[in-house]
Amino acid sequence: MTNYSTLVQKCTEGDVRSQRQFYELLKGKVMGICYRYSKTTEDANDIFQDTMVKVFNNMGEALVVDSVIAWVVRITVNTAIDHTRKRRPKPFIEVDHSDTVEMTDKEASVIEKMETTEILAFLKQLPESQMHVFNLYMIEGYSHREIGMKLGIAESSSRVLLSRAKQHLIQLLSTRQVYERIG
Amino acid sequence: MKESVEQRIKESLSDRFERFEPMVDNSHWEQINTQIPTVKNGSVSIKFPSRLLIIMVFALAYLELGDDLPTPIGQHGLSSGEVEAMNIRGLSKTPKKSAPVMQGNNSSNAYSASYQILENEAATYPSTSGLMKSDPIQVPTYKDTQLEKIQTRRLAQHRSPFRRPLIISPILSVKPDLKTRRVSWQFELGLSLNFANLQPNTTDEVIFDLCRDGADLRFERLGMSPTVLINLPISSRLGFTTGVGIHWRHFDISENYEILNEFGDGLPGNQLNESVSIWSLSIAPAIEYSLTQKSPETKILIGLEYEHWVSKSLSKESLLDMPNQEVSMMLGISRQVITRPGGSGYIRGYGYYALNRRHTSGALRVVPYGFVMALGWDFHKN
Numbered sequence: 001m002t003n004y005s006t007l008v009q010k011c012t013e014g015d016v017r018s019q020r021q022f023y024e025l026l027k028g029k030v031m032g033i034c035y036r037y038s039k040t041t042e043d044a045n046d047i048f049q050d051t052m053v054k055v056f057n058n059m060g061e062a063l064v065v066d067s068v069i070a071w072v073v074r075i076t077v078n079t080a081i082d083h084t085r086k087r088r089p090k091p092f093i094e095v096d097h098s099d100t101v102e103m104t105d106k107e108a109s110v111i112e113k114m115e116t117t118e119i120l121a122f123l124k125q126l127p128e129s130q131m132h133v134f135n136l137y138m139i140e141g142y143s144h145r146e147i148g149m150k151l152g153i154a155e156s157s158s159r160v161l162l163s164r165a166k167q168h169l170i171q172l173l174s175t176r177q178v179y180e181r182i183g
Numbered sequence: 184m185k186e187s188v189e190q191r192i193k194e195s196l197s198d199r200f201e202r203f204e205p206m207v208d209n210s211h212w213e214q215i216n217t218q219i220p221t222v223k224n225g226s227v228s229i230k231f232p233s234r235l236l237i238i239m240v241f242a243l244a245y246l247e248l249g250d251d252l253p254t255p256i257g258q259h260g261l262s263s264g265e266v267e268a269m270n271i272r273g274l275s276k277t278p279k280k281s282a283p284v285m286q287g288n289n290s291s292n293a294y295s296a297s298y299q300i301l302e303n304e305a306a307t308y309p310s311t312s313g314l315m316k317s318d319p320i321q322v323p324t325y326k327d328t329q330l331e332k333i334q335t336r337r338l339a340q341h342r343s344p345f346r347r348p349l350i351i352s353p354i355l356s357v358k359p360d361l362k363t364r365r366v367s368w369q370f371e372l373g374l375s376l377n378f379a380n381l382q383p384n385t386t387d388e389v390i391f392d393l394c395r396d397g398a399d400l401r402f403e404r405l406g407m408s409p410t411v412l413i414n415l416p417i418s419s420r421l422g423f424t425t426g427v428g429i430h431w432r433h434f435d436i437s438e439n440y441e442i443l444n445e446f447g448d449g450l451p452g453n454q455l456n457e458s459v460s461i462w463s464l465s466i467a468p469a470i471e472y473s474l475t476q477k478s479p480e481t482k483i484l485i486g487l488e489y490e491h492w493v494s495k496s497l498s499k500e501s502l503l504d505m506p507n508q509e510v511s512m513m514l515g516i517s518r519q520v521i522t523r524p525g526g527s528g529y530i531r532g533y534g535y536y537a538l539n540r541r542h543t544s545g546a547l548r549v550v551p552y553g554f555v556m557a558l559g560w561d562f563h564k565n
Contacts, residue, residue, distance in 0.1 A: 027207045111195060
């Protein structure tokens with residue numbers, strides 16, 4: 001079990017070895033999040049670097065948080081969303097309402113069997129707004145209200161974007177099932 | 184039931200990505216490491232790229248951009264819109280010689296000026312500027328002026344109002360940080376592009392002052408301006424700043440001119456080269472208003488600067504007239520464009536308008552106005 005409080009303390013004091021150690025411990029996790037929120041590897045790399053710089057820049061905050069990892073994850077997610085905003089000033093437009101899409105047990109089972117890389121590939125096929133909402137809701141565990149605040153959209157828009165993402169996933173799963181049957 | 188299916192998927196995805204840690208290229212750390220401040224004993228160490236940046240920018244101290252190209256000498260038939268014509272009666276032995284009739288055209292930009300040097304020590308001569316030719320002044324030492332020939336000289340056409348529009352000016356400033364004692368110093372390094380109103384018979388390009396809210400070790404062509412900047416916050420957005428600086432500037436001036444004969448024809452011309460060094464002191468009070476309270480910071484600034492020339496050197500044959508006191512008004516905006524752990528990059532723009540008092544004539548004259556752009560890097564711990 002890593003003692004983050006000691007490590008963070010040394011990082012804030014400018015200890016280069018501790019900074020490197022902190023980086024090595026968290027780089028994989030941060031990059032994993034960056035991959036989920038980016039369409040390309042280049043974008044993921046940019047978000048990764050910006051995140052790490054922010055983390056070290058604001059290391060003092062980590063002294064008072066309950067969980068250093070959760071703090072780093074939050075910075076990563078926020079940086080990823082900011083990154084999208086910078087590239088596209090209005091990435092998260094309001095959407096029309098549509099029916100809520102629910103997934104079945106069978107689809108849940110298929111998802112459980114899917115490879116991580118396969119899910120990542122699916123995420124990259126989604127429009128950025130859907131990709132972010134899917135990530136925030138299904139993986140990070142944010143509520144639609146929280147997502148609305150983060151992305152600057154209505155809570156209802158978050159629901160709609162999630163439904164659309166699910167629709168995409170269901171289509172992908174049905175194709176996959178067809179291939180599995182054929183195979 | 185539906186809730187539980189969604190919950191099941193969420194848990195599955197969360198667990199899966201909780202453990203998902205892809206390989207990360209080693210090169211990332213190298214790049215990140217350069218942007219992380221390593222704080223030792225309360226100071227911020229500037230790492231290699233920043234040091235390299237300082238060296239590179241200071242190396243640019245000797246560079247200039249602009250259209251300051253050599254001009255053919257002895258040019259005839261200059262068009263009215265281009266010519267900055269000036270007649271100079273030079274080195275005359277006869278005190279009461281009248282100023283020669285202005286040659287060439289009489290465009291609105293043209294200068295009609297005369298330049299008489301008398302035989303006696305306390306010679307008087309009209310100013311080199313047409314705007315102040317009625318201001319005779321004392322010239323202390325011109326003992327060796329024994330030439331009798333009246334020469335009329337005409338400046339070549341390259342002296343357009345924007346003769347040297349761009350000057351790269353690296354800036355290094357040291358600022359006391361009154362807010363935090365831990366980081367007690369800052370560096371500011373800027374690159375200035377100056378768009379100045381330059382006119383014949385002046386060296387106004389060296390007068391204007393840049394980045395008054397923090398420019399403090401400055402090179403203009405070749406020069407330094409170490410300044411102490413005191414920043415007193417009035418409110419969260421409003422602040423009063425005062426900069427006190429010492430300036431040293433050295434620059435070369437090259438004047439191409441024609442010699443006109445009595446018929447007004449141009450004869451093979453000459454070039455007058457000047458090297459000028461100036462010491463001056465300045466004080467620049469200003470009010471700053473921050474338009475944003477978060478990064479990136481945007482500020483507007485309005486202020487005055489008084490600059491007093493302590494010493495100067497200028498050869499006696501100079502066609503130029505130098506100021507020795509100047510008050511400038513300025514209005515500017517600055518904006519952070521990039522923020523990193525080791526500091527922040529900014530862009531600044533200033534318009535200025537100045538009144539100066541000439542060294543040779545003592546005449547108050549409105550001369551320089553222009554616009555300055557500066558790109559800079561403020562080294563500090565965020």
